Amino acid sequence: MAVTVSLVLLFGLVLFFLLRSNSLSYGAAFIAVMFGFFLASTGAATPVNQLTRAVINAIPAL
DSSP states (O other), X not given: OHHHHHHHHHHHHHHHHHHHTXXXXXXXXXXXXXXXXXXXXXXXXXXXXXXHHHHHHHSOOO
């Protein structure tokens, strides 16, 4: 668990700086995928899913 959390922090930090520098490339896409992969295996996955569902349910159906 400690390794997963540290990888989430590492990939999140790298992704933050890539997005701030407008450096969108294959490397940035890989970092984003790895960030999501490791984030999904932490305890933050459930609140992120709940937040996503709440936002989707709040948007009126077209």
